[in-house]
Amino acid sequence: MISLSVGVFALVTAEFLPASLLSRIAGDLGVTEGVAGQSVSVTAIVAAVAGLTVPVLLSRVDRRHLMIVLSVVAVLSNVLVALAPSYPVLLLARVLLGITIGGFWSLAISMTARLVPASKLGLGLTIVNVGVSLATVAAVPLGTLLGELWGWRAVFLLAAAVGVVAIVMQFVALPSVRSAGSDGFRPLFQTLRSRLILLCLTAMALMGAGHFAGFTYIRPAATEIGGLSPDQLALMLLVYGVGIVAGNLVAGPLADRQLRVAAFVFPLVLGAAMISFALLQGSAVLLFVAVALWGAGFGALPTVISTWLARAEPEKLESVGGLQTAAFQVAIALGALIGGFLVDGAGVQTALIVGGAAAFAGSVVIVLVKPRPLA
Numbered sequence: 001m002i003s004l005s006v007g008v009f010a011l012v013t014a015e016f017l018p019a020s021l022l023s024r025i026a027g028d029l030g031v032t033e034g035v036a037g038q039s040v041s042v043t044a045i046v047a048a049v050a051g052l053t054v055p056v057l058l059s060r061v062d063r064r065h066l067m068i069v070l071s072v073v074a075v076l077s078n079v080l081v082a083l084a085p086s087y088p089v090l091l092l093a094r095v096l097l098g099i100t101i102g103g104f105w106s107l108a109i110s111m112t113a114r115l116v117p118a119s120k121l122g123l124g125l126t127i128v129n130v131g132v133s134l135a136t137v138a139a140v141p142l143g144t145l146l147g148e149l150w151g152w153r154a155v156f157l158l159a160a161a162v163g164v165v166a167i168v169m170q171f172v173a174l175p176s177v178r179s180a181g182s183d184g185f186r187p188l189f190q191t192l193r194s195r196l197i198l199l200c201l202t203a204m205a206l207m208g209a210g211h212f213a214g215f216t217y218i219r220p221a222a223t224e225i226g227g228l229s230p231d232q233l234a235l236m237l238l239v240y241g242v243g244i245v246a247g248n249l250v251a252g253p254l255a256d257r258q259l260r261v262a263a264f265v266f267p268l269v270l271g272a273a274m275i276s277f278a279l280l281q282g283s284a285v286l287l288f289v290a291v292a293l294w295g296a297g298f299g300a301l302p303t304v305i306s307t308w309l310a311r312a313e314p315e316k317l318e319s320v321g322g323l324q325t326a327a328f329q330v331a332i333a334l335g336a337l338i339g340g341f342l343v344d345g346a347g348v349q350t351a352l353i354v355g356g357a358a359a360f361a362g363s364v365v366i367v368l369v370k371p372r373p374l375a
Helices: 002-029 038-057 063-083 087-115 118-150 152-173 186-192 195-215 218-226 230-257 259-279 284-312 317-345 348-366
Strands: none
Touching: 002 038, 002 063, 002 087, 002 118, 002 152, 002 218, 038 087, 038 317, 063 087, 063 152, 087 118, 087 284, 087 317, 118 152, 118 230, 118 284, 186 195, 186 317, 195 218, 195 259, 195 284, 195 317, 195 348, 218 230, 218 259, 218 284, 218 348, 230 259, 230 284, 259 284, 259 348, 284 317, 317 348
């Protein structure tokens, strides 16, 4: 599980670096911040398709080998982004990253489930998602700071180096996990017939889209709403990352004991924090409190939702993983897309409020779903 966590760290670092470097990327490539934010959308759309197709098309490939190959593609993507002479080339590089993210995440639940008892799945997923937390704490804020010192291209080269470290660790530590094969897309369609799965995916899509409608544009939000300097922005993202860690660490054990409570409370915290952030103009301290709660609310969601979906369909974990990846990446794409329109048309404050409202809606949907008892 540690090797999976390292791989996740490298992927999250690469996927969300544009959020901390948005202004510089836009200025260098001659596009608006709203357009530059669509580099997140493109990655997410491709990841959604890859999450559904990679496990099926490569159903007989040892999952260890597949994970390592996907990590190599992620490194190539970061290098290409760093060298991109134009925005279209950058988008092409982000397509490669999307393939990696979709394939990697779609297999993460099933691989974790094979390594831990069913009653400890939430804890196991917490360990894997530590990679998300650490990337948010260290990589994104550091990307903001280093982007000011070295430029955004150097930061993506650094992300590529992190990916190389992840590849080495996966090669050494990741166990062989052979797939039993696949009946094509049939298990995927069968899983989609479950009302439990559909409601949970809908809730997750609302939460994810709401979050990324705001977080993709966190840099201009911090500047316009809070008047923060680049150094203060880096500190704020660090506080957000600490919130991510706290939320993730609490989420796993709570999901193993009180899954429905966890799935209801965390999106409520997320939505309230986003709306508060939008309304707290002129108070840097309160902004930092709001962003910490924002991180805690969002940091819990991957573990909680993954546990819920895995419990719903324990015999179809790769299908569940693929559907979760697709739904979440579509949510990222829609969030970044809608957020971009709102930022360019109505302002970043509106994007945050709309995003928070979507997270609230997700918490309402999730209470309609009753999870199954542990096996």
